[in-house]
Amino acid sequence: MRETLREAVDDSPAATAGLTYPFASAPKPGDALSVAPGVMWLRMPLPFTGLNHINLWALEDGAGWTLVDTGMQTTDTAAHWQQVLTGPLGGRPVTRVICTHMHPDHMGMAGWLTRQYDCRLWATRLEYLTCRVLVADTGREAPPDGLRFYQSAGWDEPALASYKARFGGFGKAVYALPDSYRRIVDGEDLAIGGRPWRAVVGRGHSPEHLCLYCAELGVLISGDQVLPRITSNVSVFPTEPEANPLEEWLESLASIGERVPDDVLVLPSHNEPFRGLHRRLAALISGHEQRLVRMQETLAKPKRVIDVFDVLFRRRVGADMLIMATGESVAHLNCLIARQLAVRELDAAGVAWYRRT
Numbered sequence: 001m002r003e004t005l006r007e008a009v010d011d012s013p014a015a016t017a018g019l020t021y022p023f024a025s026a027p028k029p030g031d032a033l034s035v036a037p038g039v040m041w042l043r044m045p046l047p048f049t050g051l052n053h054i055n056l057w058a059l060e061d062g063a064g065w066t067l068v069d070t071g072m073q074t075t076d077t078a079a080h081w082q083q084v085l086t087g088p089l090g091g092r093p094v095t096r097v098i099c100t101h102m103h104p105d106h107m108g109m110a111g112w113l114t115r116q117y118d119c120r121l122w123a124t125r126l127e128y129l130t131c132r133v134l135v136a137d138t139g140r141e142a143p144p145d146g147l148r149f150y151q152s153a154g155w156d157e158p159a160l161a162s163y164k165a166r167f168g169g170f171g172k173a174v175y176a177l178p179d180s181y182r183r184i185v186d187g188e189d190l191a192i193g194g195r196p197w198r199a200v201v202g203r204g205h206s207p208e209h210l211c212l213y214c215a216e217l218g219v220l221i222s223g224d225q226v227l228p229r230i231t232s233n234v235s236v237f238p239t240e241p242e243a244n245p246l247e248e249w250l251e252s253l254a255s256i257g258e259r260v261p262d263d264v265l266v267l268p269s270h271n272e273p274f275r276g277l278h279r280r281l282a283a284l285i286s287g288h289e290q291r292l293v294r295m296q297e298t299l300a301k302p303k304r305v306i307d308v309f310d311v312l313f314r315r316r317v318g319a320d321m322l323i324m325a326t327g328e329s330v331a332h333l334n335c336l337i338a339r340q341l342a343v344r345e346l347d348a349a350g351v352a353w354y355r356r357t
């Protein structure tokens with residue numbers, strides 16, 4: 001839900017050079033494709049123009065299936081689940097639902113699946129709890145903290161009015177979560193289908209994002225932490241205006257490179273399975289570092305958040321992209337501040353101006 005296509009930066013040949021895609025085609029919704037022993041690739045549609053699908057994984061686990069991620073709550077997704085579970089997955093029961101992170105395209109149908117099969121949701125603690133917090137915003141009015149955050153970024157009245165009108169949308173895309181879950185901890189080995197899968201946690205895109213690495217199969221389920229053709233959204237939100245998710249994101253990418261070997265088959269949540277993990281990690285890191293340099297250069301003259309969008313986005317930022325563009329821009333600005341390369345000053349109207357040091 002919070003990804004965006006950034007072809008301007010990441011579809012460039014340089015950023016994706018050297019990656020290979022071993023599968024000629026993706027499964028259609030309702031279908032399944034074997035990508036490794038006991039590992040099935042599923043796809044569900046997403047109702048976005050830029051990002052129209054999510055990949056999910058079904059792992060053979062004894063008599064049933066462990067599912068990894070669930071799709072967004074829509075009637076389409078429910079119908080495709082029925083189809084794939086009774087068809088290609090052979091009508092065997094779902095014994096466990098694992099979610100890589102809390103975004104609605106990943107956790108949206110977790111409550112529906114776990115109730116249907118009377119099984120548990122497994123997730124890291126911050127993903128489960130953060131999802132419950134965000135779902136609880138549905139039905140509330142936009143809080144003053146949120147309005148202050150976007151007003152300080154330089155938003156005009158119509159943009160603030162649209163934020164108010166759309167506040168709480170997250171919960172509409174998530175089926176009622178289970179009221180308890182099984183916590184997954186970084187470094188833990190989960191036994192799935194008789195094989196150990198190592199929990200590798202990253203931060204920055206979401207607070208405690210889970211990847212699963214199976215050394216025996218040479219497979220990494222990477223979630224949104226490593227995508228081959230898109231850069232995952234790394235954003236600051238009004239609940240934590242001083243957060244520095246970009247530094248966390250960069251540290252996480254480096255850490256994955258140390259913990260997971262280069263020769264794995266990477267199973268990402270968007271685009272297609274690929275090989276070339278370390279090359280992709282290096283390209284993602286250097287892409288952000290280059291954007292940080294450009295961001296600092298543009299701050300030779302003081303700028304507001306809405307004045308720096310062109311550093312990150314080649315396309316004009318429309319109303320539908322404003323939250324995401326603001327969040328990503330603040331993430332880069334906060335990272336520069338933490339590195340003592342920029343400062344932020346509020347003017348009399350409460351608008352923040354950034355300048356390089």
Ligand SMILES: [Zn+2]
Binds near residue numbers: 002003103205206224
């Ligand atoms: Zn995500």
